[in-house]
Amino acid sequence: MCVVNRPRILVIGSGFSGSIVAAILRKHGHHITLIDKASHPRFAIGESSTPTASLILQTLIKQYGLQELRPLTRYGLWCEKLPEVGVGAKRGFSYFFHAPGDRPKTTVGHQGELLVAASHSQAMADTHWYRQDVDRFLLEYAVSLGVTSISNCEIECASYDELERTWQVKFNMVERDEIFDWIIDASGAGEVMCRLSNEDIVSRPDLLTNTSAVYGHFRNIQDYDNLLIDAGMDISDFPFSSDVAAQHHVFTSQWLWSLRFDNGVTSLGLVSDLNGDVDQVDWSTMLTTYPAIQAMLTESELDSATPSLCSSDRLQRLSSRGCGPGWVALPGTIGFIDPLHSTGIAHALSGVERLAEIFTQDEVCQLAVNQYTEAVYREFRLIDQLIAGCYHLMPSKRHFEAYCMLYFTAAHNYETCRMEISANAGLPGIFLSDDFQMVELIEEGYHLAREISQSDRWEAPELFEQQIRELIGSFDQIGLCNPNARSMYRYTAIL
Ligand SMILES: Cc1cc2nc3c(=O)[nH]c(=O)nc-3n(C[C@H](O)[C@H](O)[C@H](O)COP(=O)(O)OP(=O)(O)OC[C@H]3O[C@@H](n4cnc5c(N)ncnc54)[C@H](O)[C@@H]3O)c2cc1C
Numbered sequence: 337m338c339v340v341n342r343p344r345i346l347v348i349g350s351g352f353s354g355s356i357v358a359a360i361l362r363k364h365g366h367h368i369t370l371i372d373k374a375s376h377p378r379f380a381i382g383e384s385s386t387p388t389a390s391l392i393l394q395t396l397i398k399q400y401g402l403q404e405l406r407p408l409t410r411y412g413l414w415c416e417k418l419p420e421v422g423v424g425a426k427r428g429f430s431y432f433f434h435a436p437g438d439r440p441k442t443t444v445g446h447q448g449e450l451l452v453a454a455s456h457s458q459a460m461a462d463t464h465w466y467r468q469d470v471d472r473f474l475l476e477y478a479v480s481l482g483v484t485s486i487s488n489c490e491i492e493c494a495s496y497d498e499l500e501r502t503w504q505v506k507f508n509m510v511e512r513d514e515i516f517d518w519i520i521d522a523s524g525a526g527e528v529m530c531r532l533s534n535e536d537i538v539s540r541p542d543l544l545t546n547t548s549a550v551y552g553h554f555r556n557i558q559d560y561d562n563l564l565i566d567a568g569m570d571i572s573d574f575p576f577s578s579d580v581a582a583q584h585h586v587f588t589s590q591w592l593w594s595l596r597f598d599n600g601v602t603s604l605g606l607v608s609d610l611n612g613d614v615d616q617v618d619w620s621t622m623l624t625t626y627p628a629i630q631a632m633l634t635e636s637e638l639d640s641a642t643p644s645l646c647s648s649d650r651l652q653r654l655s656s657r658g659c660g661p662g663w664v665a666l667p668g669t670i671g672f673i674d675p676l677h678s679t680g681i682a683h684a685l686s687g688v689e690r691l692a693e694i695f696t697q698d699e700v701c702q703l704a705v706n707q708y709t710e711a712v713y714r715e716f717r718l719i720d721q722l723i724a725g726c727y728h729l730m731p732s733k734r735h736f737e738a739y740c741m742l743y744f745t746a747a748h749n750y751e752t753c754r755m756e757i758s759a760n761a762g763l764p765g766i767f768l769s770d771d772f773q774m775v776e777l778i779e780e781g782y783h784l785a786r787e788i789s790q791s792d793r794w795e796a797p798e799l800f801e802q803q804i805r806e807l808i809g810s811f812d813q814i815g816l817c818n819p820n821a822r823s824m825y826r827y828t829a830i831l
């Protein structure tokens with residue numbers, strides 16, 4: 337079934353994904369209204385970008401002529417061209433494993449550290465997005481292209497006319513009803529269209545990952561590398577500064593993210609495995625249990641953006657519907673798994689890319705919309721396995737590290753595949769979620785992880801490493817899970 341040409345489109349939510357899709361479709365000539373229940377600038381979480389995200393953004397920029405967004409793809413360009421938009425450099429992923437009572441330390445064999453480079457230099461580095469600035473910048477960009485933006489605006493009621501194939505929408509901020517041909521839901525956890533469709537949004541499907549988070553923006557966080565140096569540790573073989581990264585401090589059943597912005601703000605978040613062995617998920621228990629973290633936070637204070645810590649219920653969600661007659665949702669609205677591996681921004685952008693493709697055809701094809709939605713659900717299942725296995729293996733650094741290599745394999749192969757496909761070939765599913773072999777190897781890896789954790793058998797990490805090496809063997813182009821790397825991976829970037 338195909339529907340009207342040149343639609344009038346309502347986009348709900350001016351996070352980065354809503355604004356980018358609005359900008360692209362406006363550029364294509366559609367009439368776009370973009371509403372948000374809040375107004376910018378506003379605090380938003382989801383800040384650590386990845387090479388996958390940069391790659392998708394680069395394609396969008398090229399394909400739809402969004403030159404003004406090019407600086408967002410590299411740290412060096414960003415600093416040069418958009419100094420007013422907050423950013424932090426991200427050379428890769430760094431992990432430190434802590435036992436209760438540990439002070440900042442490293443070991444010669446890196447028994448407690450893992451660093452994985454994602455770029456060759458600071459100029460080419462990925463970025464942490466200071467979302468209050470980035471989201472505002474992108475909204476202003478969309479508006480400069482002619483998108484009609486209404487802040488502090490929510491849908492009061494909406495009805496779909498099946499015959500006319502149009503929406504009649506009443507907003508709280510606008511006197512008269514408005515007519516739209518399509519609604520794109522980019523409201524994130526708002527899940528606006530799912531709620532409007534009277535779907536059961538309370539029930540949560542059988543996702544494997546089960547975590548909650550406590551987080552906020554801080555000032556005066558000490559560099560962890562400096563604490564290591566002050567403690568007399570040798571960090572000379574770190575491939576990059578562990579602070580110029582998505583820094584993970586891993587405890588048993590919990591981990592802390594640390595993302596530094598150039599403006600002095602650091603985003604910190606403690607994620608707790610609700611299936612795990614966690615008595616207390618609170619911040620002060622973490623500080624008293626882990627002196628290395630206490631040292632990092634000695635002089636810290638909360639930034640005004642988050643005067644008190646934010647805390648979540650279970651983070652995982654997956655809507656019961658991702659599309660319906662005349663509407664479709666972006667991935668960040670369909671669901672969310674977990675901050676581990678920073679998959680959210682890339683996944684959201686991959687949704688923007690696919691919806692842009694669908695909505696810039698002469699006619700919007702409902703079948704294509706349905707197929708896109710089904711693909712997003714498959715992707716969430718894959719991401720869920722990639723993440724849930726890590727939580728199972730958190731008690732052992734070697735097991736955890738080996739399992740992380742499944743994510744790096746999937747991400748690297750997805751990136752390579754994108755670089756190699758010809759312009760008219762279909763886009764691969766994110767992390768190759770439509771590649772049978774990739775899906776199978778991740779599933780197998782997950783079952784191994786669950787078995788080890790359930791049987792509490794941690795005594796043979798080398799066996800698990802070998803199993804992971806065999807699983808990723810045919811996909812591994814960069815020497816992942818390699819004992820000779822001694823947990824310091826220097827060369828995983830594709831650009
Ligand atoms: C704790 C946590 C940590 C995360 N960390 C990372 C990370 O490090 N890296 C990463 O890649 N991803 C991360 N994510 C995921 C990331 O936050 C999302 O992928 C990303 O924010 C999705 O962007 P978006 O633009 O689709 O939606 P959002 O950023 O959620 O924006 C939704 C917009 O919709 C608006 N809205 C909501 N309800 C309504 C309504 N009823 N009417 C109108 N407007 C509405 C909101 O005001 C908001 O502006 C994290 C998520 C969480 C929860």
